[in-house]
Amino acid sequence: MVRAGKKNINTHIIKIDGFFKVAISVDCAIFGFDERELKVLLIKSDQPQFKGKWSLLGDLVSPEEDLDKAAYRVLKERTGLENVYLEQVHTFGSVRRHPTGRVVTTAYYSLVNIEQCRLTTLENELHWHSVTEMRPLAFDHRLIFDTCFKSLQNKIVDHPVGFNLLPKKFSLRELQHVYEAILGKSLDRRNFRKKILSMEILQDLNEIEDNVPHRPGKLYKFNGNTKTEMF
Amino acid sequence: MVRAGKKNINTHIIKIDGFFKVAISVDCAIFGFDERELKVLLIKSDQPQFKGKWSLLGDLVSPEEDLDKAAYRVLKERTGLENVYLEQVHTFGSVRRHPTGRVVTTAYYSLVNIEQCRLTTLENELHWHSVTEMRPLAFDHRLIFDTCFKSLQNKIVDHPVGFNLLPKKFSLRELQHVYEAILGKSLDRRNFRKKILSMEILQDLNEIEDNVPHRPGKLYKFNGNTKTEMF
DNA sequence: TCAAAAGTGTTTAATATACACCCATGC
DNA sequence: GCATGGGTGTATATTAAACACTTTTGA
Numbered sequence: 069m070v071r072a073g074k075k076n077i078n079t080h081i082i083k084i085d086g087f088f089k090v091a092i093s094v095d096c097a098i099f100g101f102d103e104r105e106l107k108v109l110l111i112k113s114d115q116p117q118f119k120g121k122w123s124l125l126g127d128l129v130s131p132e133e134d135l136d137k138a139a140y141r142v143l144k145e146r147t148g149l150e151n152v153y154l155e156q157v158h159t160f161g162s163v164r165r166h167p168t169g170r171v172v173t174t175a176y177y178s179l180v181n182i183e184q185c186r187l188t189t190l191e192n193e194l195h196w197h198s199v200t201e202m203r204p205l206a207f208d209h210r211l212i213f214d215t216c217f218k219s220l221q222n223k224i225v226d227h228p229v230g231f232n233l234l235p236k237k238f239s240l241r242e243l244q245h246v247y248e249a250i251l252g253k254s255l256d257r258r259n260f261r262k263k264i265l266s267m268e269i270l271q272d273l274n275e276i277e278d279n280v281p282h283r284p285g286k287l288y289k290f291n292g293n294t295k296t297e298m299f
Numbered sequence: 300m301v302r303a304g305k306k307n308i309n310t311h312i313i314k315i316d317g318f319f320k321v322a323i324s325v326d327c328a329i330f331g332f333d334e335r336e337l338k339v340l341l342i343k344s345d346q347p348q349f350k351g352k353w354s355l356l357g358d359l360v361s362p363e364e365d366l367d368k369a370a371y372r373v374l375k376e377r378t379g380l381e382n383v384y385l386e387q388v389h390t391f392g393s394v395r396r397h398p399t400g401r402v403v404t405t406a407y408y409s410l411v412n413i414e415q416c417r418l419t420t421l422e423n424e425l426h427w428h429s430v431t432e433m434r435p436l437a438f439d440h441r442l443i444f445d446t447c448f449k450s451l452q453n454k455i456v457d458h459p460v461g462f463n464l465l466p467k468k469f470s471l472r473e474l475q476h477v478y479e480a481i482l483g484k485s486l487d488r489r490n491f492r493k494k495i496l497s498m499e500i501l502q503d504l505n506e507i508e509d510n511v512p513h514r515p516g517k518l519y520k521f522n523g524n525t526k527t528e529m530f
Numbered sequence: 531t532c533a534a535a536a537g538t539g540t541t542t543a544a545t546a547t548a549c550a551c552c553c554a555t556g557c
Numbered sequence: 558g559c560a561t562g563g564g565t566g567t568a569t570a571t572t573a574a575a576c577a578c579t580t581t582t583g584a
Contacts, residue, residue: 089320089362090321090322090323090360090362091321092321092323092392092403129321129392129403131320131321131394131401132394132401133394134392134393134394135390135391135392135393135403136392138392156389156390158387159366159387159390159405160366161323161360161365161366161367161369161405162365162366163362163363163364163365170362170363172323172360172366172403174390174392239536240536240537241535241536256574256575256576257535257536257537258537258538258539258575258576259573259574259575261536261537261538262538262539263573279583280534280535280582280583281533281534281535281582281583281584282533282534282535282536282581282582282583283534283535283536283537283580283581283582283583284535284536284581284582284583285535285536285537286536286537470563471563471564472562472563487547487548487549488562488563488564489548489549489564489565489566490546490547490548492563492564492565493565493566494546508563510556511555511556511561511562512555512556512557512560512561512562513554513555513556513560513561513562513563514553514554514555514556514561514562514563514564515554515555515562515563516562516563516564517563517564
């Protein structure tokens, strides 16, 4: 696989005809769910201008690499996961959005199961941040994050994508907590169950929860394909 | 304004470090409305591989030009219009989507009033094609067009953007025809009027239609800002 | 026996859909 | 006077929202 990640960005932004060339990157808002909270995976920026600030995970796109593939590569490299839910959101192309040169970036968001992640830290620090406690991010990543988060909120209203944040087996309570964390509001339990079950997207596993300090709930799995629609 | 349009694409796709650099372009599905039909502005391709085929209007993005600005520039250059409704849709970044080299393209759609257009033909032929009679397009432009068209159809369901296809003054009948052309189905007249008027987005101009072979309808104008949300 | 969440229906409100008649104008 | 679309309201169906009690388990 083509790896653009190890190259310095300046080898991709080359002065020709008197001006800098354009580089392409992808940036991913990788969402996870833990402790009833929606989280996003961030990395400590290595740019001197943004010392100590966090940024989304991204990388330059190699000239021989499909754009979508680059986003999958970033996910694979950082979380170890393949076949994850990935959605393209928007492309940010202001001339001065990146301090080092012209970088047009395409934003994606991904929904992953935090427990399955095997984070690859490399030289920088990775951390799952609660989306309700976001501090200022490096570059224009706050704008990119907000765009991704809104896109996810719109998506989940009528597309069943919440499972991707959960283990294969889950209870309706856990699924409801996912929806509540994404939408930022509490939902009526009976109406939620009614709506989800009427969609006929869940398969009853005839198993119940274990090790819960209350009456255990039924376990379900998604009866379809949890991959992205993109392929 | 930086003009990338006159350069040959090969001056932007330069072989460095043993492989071709990546170029950025924008492609616009420019929608118009005429004779009760939704139309899209296409240009005869000048690529030898696609001789005789039509393509969307697009151009390379100069390294000193914002991505959105490039889309506005294409619109201005081809239709003479400024301040039009423009929406970014998706970025297409397969390695082999363009025969000449690596070109990542960001797709936009625009809604314009055909009558206000002053088409600039330059060396190629421009034509408004009915969206119901689309023939195969050059490059991957059929995919791009379909993506833009679906995006518009989704948008119009709950966002009042249809006006952008009409003159400043219009009747409810004309507006309904716009919706019917975009959604590809006929709508109940009473329900349509009820819904639109309840949105309180129209201002009654206390004028009536002229030169219609039937009872003239009231004229309205949109009471807000018809520009894109992007700025 | 207590705490915590599972499981389960009905009533009400809001929204969307279906549908028909008289009116004003140009020809 | 006829063809064409303008203008209007109501009844029905569908969907969304509000709401409470009994049951099961672990501690």
